[in-house]
Amino acid sequence: MASNNKSHVVGVDLGGTKILAGVFDADLSLIGKSKKSTKAKRGVEAVIDRIARCVLDAIDECDLKPEDVRGVGIGAPGATDPESGTVIFAPNLEWRDIPLKAALEKALKVPVFIENDCNIQALGVHEKELKGGPRHLVGIFLGTGIGAGVVVNGELYSGFNRTAGEIGHMVLDVNGPKCACGNKGCFEALASRTAIFKRVLGAVKDGQKTLLTEMLGPGLKDMRSGDLRKAIKKGDKFVQKVVEDAAAFTGIAVANVINFLNPEVVVLGGGVMQALEDQMLEIVVRNARQYAMSGVDKGIQILASTLGDDAGITGGAVLARRQTRQA
Amino acid sequence: MASNNKSHVVGVDLGGTKILAGVFDADLSLIGKSKKSTKAKRGVEAVIDRIARCVLDAIDECDLKPEDVRGVGIGAPGATDPESGTVIFAPNLEWRDIPLKAALEKALKVPVFIENDCNIQALGVHEKELKGGPRHLVGIFLGTGIGAGVVVNGELYSGFNRTAGEIGHMVLDVNGPKCACGNKGCFEALASRTAIFKRVLGAVKDGQKTLLTEMLGPGLKDMRSGDLRKAIKKGDKFVQKVVEDAAAFTGIAVANVINFLNPEVVVLGGGVMQALEDQMLEIVVRNARQYAMSGVDKGIQILASTLGDDAGITGGAVLARRQTRQA
Numbered sequence: 001m002a003s004n005n006k007s008h009v010v011g012v013d014l015g016g017t018k019i020l021a022g023v024f025d026a027d028l029s030l031i032g033k034s035k036k037s038t039k040a041k042r043g044v045e046a047v048i049d050r051i052a053r054c055v056l057d058a059i060d061e062c063d064l065k066p067e068d069v070r071g072v073g074i075g076a077p078g079a080t081d082p083e084s085g086t087v088i089f090a091p092n093l094e095w096r097d098i099p100l101k102a103a104l105e106k107a108l109k110v111p112v113f114i115e116n117d118c119n120i121q122a123l124g125v126h127e128k129e130l131k132g133g134p135r136h137l138v139g140i141f142l143g144t145g146i147g148a149g150v151v152v153n154g155e156l157y158s159g160f161n162r163t164a165g166e167i168g169h170m171v172l173d174v175n176g177p178k179c180a181c182g183n184k185g186c187f188e189a190l191a192s193r194t195a196i197f198k199r200v201l202g203a204v205k206d207g208q209k210t211l212l213t214e215m216l217g218p219g220l221k222d223m224r225s226g227d228l229r230k231a232i233k234k235g236d237k238f239v240q241k242v243v244e245d246a247a248a249f250t251g252i253a254v255a256n257v258i259n260f261l262n263p264e265v266v267v268l269g270g271g272v273m274q275a276l277e278d279q280m281l282e283i284v285v286r287n288a289r290q291y292a293m294s295g296v297d298k299g300i301q302i303l304a305s306t307l308g309d310d311a312g313i314t315g316g317a318v319l320a321r322r323q324t325r326q327a
Numbered sequence: 328m329a330s331n332n333k334s335h336v337v338g339v340d341l342g343g344t345k346i347l348a349g350v351f352d353a354d355l356s357l358i359g360k361s362k363k364s365t366k367a368k369r370g371v372e373a374v375i376d377r378i379a380r381c382v383l384d385a386i387d388e389c390d391l392k393p394e395d396v397r398g399v400g401i402g403a404p405g406a407t408d409p410e411s412g413t414v415i416f417a418p419n420l421e422w423r424d425i426p427l428k429a430a431l432e433k434a435l436k437v438p439v440f441i442e443n444d445c446n447i448q449a450l451g452v453h454e455k456e457l458k459g460g461p462r463h464l465v466g467i468f469l470g471t472g473i474g475a476g477v478v479v480n481g482e483l484y485s486g487f488n489r490t491a492g493e494i495g496h497m498v499l500d501v502n503g504p505k506c507a508c509g510n511k512g513c514f515e516a517l518a519s520r521t522a523i524f525k526r527v528l529g530a531v532k533d534g535q536k537t538l539l540t541e542m543l544g545p546g547l548k549d550m551r552s553g554d555l556r557k558a559i560k561k562g563d564k565f566v567q568k569v570v571e572d573a574a575a576f577t578g579i580a581v582a583n584v585i586n587f588l589n590p591e592v593v594v595l596g597g598g599v600m601q602a603l604e605d606q607m608l609e610i611v612v613r614n615a616r617q618y619a620m621s622g623v624d625k626g627i628q629i630l631a632s633t634l635g636d637d638a639g640i641t642g643g644a645v646l647a648r649r650q651t652r653q654a
Contacts, residue, residue: 135487159588159590161622166620169582169619173500174499174576181621252501259493260587263486293490296490300487
């Protein structure tokens with residue numbers, strides 16, 4: 001499958017725990033990928049070295065060489081400045097003002113482009129999954145935290161400080177549970193994996209019975225979103241209620257977005273949505289329609305992304321393609 | 328002051344209770360205006376006739392003739408389709424699919440352009456008050472209801488169904504007071520004039536003492552936002568608390584906007600803000616900064632519009648100018 005033309009691009013999803021790199025061909029088909037743990041605690045240089053090796057592994061996996069690659073697009077978990085190629089602030093990595101683009105270009109000898117991870121996922125969904133169709137799109141990604149990417153007039157929108165899409169801290173329930181940010185009732189404190197797990201653990205501590213303790217032991221060690229799905233499928237009403245409440249709040253957040261920004265499509269993604277789509281999506285859509293103003297949501301699609309874990313690398317590939325497109 | 332060139336434009340603010348028309352010169356200075364009650368109950372044709380007469384009165388007031396006017400821009404209270412010139416839905420007027428542009432052009436023999444009233448106010452603030460400076464701006468207008476206008480990349484953004492900016496139905500307190508839309512805890516149910524008055528009237532009914540009853544009688548007949556300001560200035564702690572609570576929720580809504588859309592400027596306007604700026608603005612800003620994610624609001628301005636009642640007609644004039652600009 002070796003190829004000598006420069007039609008290939010690499011997308012990278014840089015997360016707090018893992019790095020994923022994927023090689024895409026001219027049709028934006030994923031032809032090979034590679035994965036590494038991030039090891040953020042080893043420091044910035046070590047992580048950048050790991051990203052470079054992950055990219056090279058993925059390229060090698062496809063029997064390609066770096067010189068066959070047109071560009072690398074990378075999504076970083078925080079505020080980024082695509083023009084200077086800097087990660088301004090990435091709390092999970094404890095990074096501030098890291099010139100990621102320059103460092104990776106030096107290591108890889110290939111043009112590198114960076115963006116915020118949620119923006120890049122939204123871009124991937126927009127171009128690969130929806131074929132670039134919607135003029136305005138909001139992608140909402142539910143994982144450890146919650147973030148969004150915004151596409152306006154077919155282009156990524158990043159706002160004044162390049163931080164647009166921080167929907168995780170949209171207040172939905174001013175008297176609701178405390179959020180890590182210090183406020184109360186943020187979307188993220190109601191529907192992220194962190195919030196869901198916290199509620200489950202708290203209830204178990206207070207004596208709540210659940211199949212999860214049978215599955216994982218009394219401490220619920222290494223609990224994952226998929227465990228919640230399994231428990232619900234086995235009839236665990238408590239877990240079902242917790243997940244349904246998170247879905248209900250997600251629906252309200254979607255309605256807030258529809259009322260305010262009126263995008264053509266709202267896409268839901270991220271690990272929580274991927275693991276619990278069957279348990280959550282219907283409730284999200286029902287609540288979004290109920291809380292959207294009458295008529296305002298007409299014709300607007302609300303759907304779950306099918307890209308799953310590959311949304312980030314796909315978006316990275318789209319970014320690299322767009323940035324290296326010949327005029 | 329008569330002029331024969333076509334540098335003049337007219338802006339019209341069509342509201343549920345009154346129609347305001349203003350004539351603006353080449354420098355976008357307001358040189359004369361006219362006002363009429365809307366009389367929506369008399370039906371669509373009567374209202375359109377009243378708008379036309381209001382425009383002609385304003386023009387006559389400036390010793391001009393309709394043929395001296397380059398265009399008329401009008402803000403309507405509801406969803407509009409600027410391309411077809413139709414008011415799609417205006418609940419306060421009970422209008423559906425009214426071809427307002429065509430009807431007014433027939434009556435006035437001048438090009439007419441229509442937009443949503445909050446959009447047009449945001450446009451007026453953007454171009455006249457802020458000299459077109461901010462790339463991205465959100466204007467939030469607190470009156471009988473609450474709406475917003477969104478400017479992205481210097482242009483009005485209206486979304487898929489042309490209804491963007493319906494921030495009044497952004498849920499902030501999911502267990503909060505009932506909203507007219509059927510849901511609970513919408514911004515409009517917490518901070519609009521309607522919400523503030525409802526809370527005051529309910530408390531008075533339950534025996535709350537307030538200077539407002541001394542000022543207006545026990546039924547609080549014809550209460551206006553300015554009466555609240557007067558009561559607060561005289562030391563009415565109850566009214567102060569009600570207004571401060573509305574301001575606090577407004578601050579949370581501003582933070583939600585800053586977190587999600589990250590505009591360069593958030594402008595607050597509308598009758599409530601105009602009457603109670605001294606009592607509300609500081610609290611709005613403080614809460615907005617507290618609820619905005621750390622760093623995300625850096626450099627973002629939050630301010631009250633100085634255009635007051637003239638925001639609508641100013642925006643109408645800006646719209647007419649933009650639409651009739653020679654290429």
